[in-house]
Structure formats: C-alpha cells, structure tokens
Amino acid sequence: NAGVTQTPKFRILKIGQSMTLQCAQDMNHNYMYWYRQDPGMGLKLIYYSVGAGITDKGEVPNGYNVSRSTTEDFPLRLELAAPSQTSVYFCASSPGSDTQYFGPGTRLTVL
Amino acid sequence: TQLLEQSPQFLSIQEGENLTVYCNSSSVFSSLQWYRQEPGEGPVLLVTVVTGGEVKKLKRLTFQFGDARKDSSLHITAAQPGDTGLYLCAGPKYNFNKFYFGSGTKLNVKP
Numbered sequence: 001n002a003g004v005t006q007t008p009k010f011r012i013l014k015i016g017q018s019m020t021l022q023c024a025q026d027m028n029h030n031y032m033y034w035y036r037q038d039p040g041m042g043l044k045l046i047y048y049s050v051g052a053g054i055t056d057k058g059e060v061p062n063g064y065n066v067s068r069s070t071t072e073d074f075p076l077r078l079e080l081a082a083p084s085q086t087s088v089y090f091c092a093s094s095p096g097s098d099t100q101y102f103g104p105g106t107r108l109t110v111l
Numbered sequence: 112t113q114l115l116e117q118s119p120q121f122l123s124i125q126e127g128e129n130l131t132v133y134c135n136s137s138s139v140f141s142s143l144q145w146y147r148q149e150p151g152e153g154p155v156l157l158v159t160v161v162t163g164g165e166v167k168k169l170k171r172l173t174f175q176f177g178d179a180r181k182d183s184s185l186h187i188t189a190a191q192p193g194d195t196g197l198y199l200c201a202g203p204k205y206n207f208n209k210f211y212f213g214s215g216t217k218l219n220v221k222p
Contacts, residue, residue, distance in 0.1 A: 004153075031208065042117075042199055042212035043154070050208055058209060090153050098142075100210070102153025 002026050004103035006091050012109045013081040021076040021106050023091030029101075031094040032074040034058075034066065036087040037105075043090060049074055081110045114138060115200055115213035123219040127189050132216040134200030135182045141203060143183045145174055148197040148215075157185075190220045 007022045025032065030051045035043035035058075045058030049068040063085060065077040074093075078085060088107050092100040116135045124130055134143065142161040146154035158167050160176035160183060167174045171194075173186040187194055201212040 033210070035212075040214075040217070042113075042115075042214040043201075044212070045210055048208055056208070059211070092153070098159060099144075099156050100154075102155070105151075105153055 004091055004093050004101050006089075006103035006106050008106060009104070010107045012111060013078075014111060015081060015083065017081050018077070018079050019081070019108075021078070021089055021091075021108075023074045023076065023103060024072050025074075025091075025093040025101070026072065027093060027095070027101065028071060029093035029095050030071065031096065031100075032068065033092040033094070033100065034064070034074070034076045035090045035092065036060065036085075037090060038087050046076065046089075078108075083110050086110045113214060114204060114211040115202065117198075117200060117213035117216050119216060120214070121217050121219075123221065124190055126191055126220055126222050128220075129186070129188050130190055130218070131184055131186045132198055132218070133182065133184050134213050136202075137181065138204065139180050141180070143176060143180075143200055143202045145183070145185055146199040146201060148199060149195075154197075154199055187218075190218075192220045192222050194218060195220050 004025045033048045034046040037043045044060045047066040049055045091103045094100045144159045145157045148154040158174045163178045163180045165176045171188045197215045199215045
C-alpha cells in the first residue's frame with residue numbers, strides 16, 4: 001500500500017516554463033487536495049476535488065490548474081512559472097471531510 | 112490574514128518540561144485537527160476534535176476544543192526530543208472540503 005505518492009521530489013524551473021506535478025493515491029479516496037507550504041508557514045489550499053471530474057478552487061488557485069479524470073490521480077499544472085511559486089507542494093487524499101493523508105511533497109524552485 | 116492563528120510561533124524547551132500551544136480563530140469551526148510535521152515530510156494527523164469542550168488524550172498529548180469551537184490547545188507533558196517538529200492546526204470552513212491551516216508552532220525539545 002503506497003498511500004499518496006508525488007513526483008518529482010525536486011524540480012528547478014526557469015521563469016515562464018510550465019510543468020505538471022503528479023499525485024496518485026491507491027486508497028480509493030474520493031477527496032484529494034493540493035497545498036503549498038512556504039518556508040516557516042502553514043499550508044495553503046490551492047485546489048481540491050471531491051471525486052473524478054469534480055474540482056474546485058481553494059484559497060490560492062491563481063497560476064495553477066488541476067484535472068481529475070480518475071479517482072487515483074490528481075495532477076497540478078503550473079503554467080508560466082513565477083518566482084512566487086517557489087514552494088513545497090503537498091498532495092493529500094481523504095475518504096471524507098476528516099483525516100487527510102499527505103504525500104512526501106515536491107520542492108519546487110523557480111529561478 | 113490567517114483564519115487560524117497559532118502561538119507561540121517557536122518554542123525551544125528542555126526534555127521533561129511541559130508546554131502548551133494554542134490555535135485561535137474569530138470564526139466557529141465544525142471541527143479542528145492537529146497535525147505534526149517533521150522536516151522534509153508531509154503532515155501527519157494527530158487528532159480531530161469535533162465537540163465544543165471536548166478533551167482528547169493521546170499518551171502525553173492532551174488536546175482541547177474550546178466551548179465555542181473557535182479555539183483549541185495542545186498540551187504536551189514531559190516533552191521528549193522525539194516530540195520535536197512543526198505542529199499545525201487545521202479546520203474546514205465555508206464547506207466541509209476547504210481546509211485552512213494555521214502557520215504552525217515549531218517545537219524543539221533539547222535532550
């Protein structure tokens with residue numbers, strides 16, 4: 001049982017480049033989330049999904065896009081990367097509106 | 112502005128001491144969660160409190176949810192170096208799927 005997996009672990013982007021952060025879970029959870037965590041801070045919700053085909057904005061969605069074509073996968077797309085998007089990105093899944101299981105994170109630097 | 116304010120921001124204590132960290136809001140939450148995060152890893156859920164006035168114990172950790180469901184506290188008795196980490200509170204707001212995190216309390220327990 002792998003839980004929540006995220007790839008890549010680290011990435012450096014140049015300003016204006018695009019990339020997709022991958023997130024997968026094997027627990028058959030309907031709820032999935034994307035957060036960003038800036039140094040010394042808590043987590044801020046970027047987007048979330050309550051099931052395949054359903055996504056909604058969180059607290060800080062600008063500059064990001066998501067899709068949820070399957071229960072297992074919830075990729076996060078960055079278009080036109082900016083230095084302000086330098087952060088650690090965490091994906092999480094949940095069977096309901098309660099316990100969230102987090103992945104190990106992707107550390108992204110935009111130069 | 113943060114929906115959930117945590118204090119103190121940093122705490123450095125000796126092994127064996129007791130400590131309390133606080134999570135406060137001006138808003139009512141249906142539930143609050145406490146997570147612990149170690150460097151380079153995702154947060155791990157410690158407890159969820161759902162009833163005003165509720166007290167939950169997890170070995171040396173005691174969690175309390177305020178009567179008005181606007182605040183919570185985490186008390187650690189006889190802290191150990193293994194308790195070192197970032198403690199985060201979080202709760203759902205506006206709908207049960209949007210989670211807001213506090214900025215965290217960074218705890219360092221010295222041997």
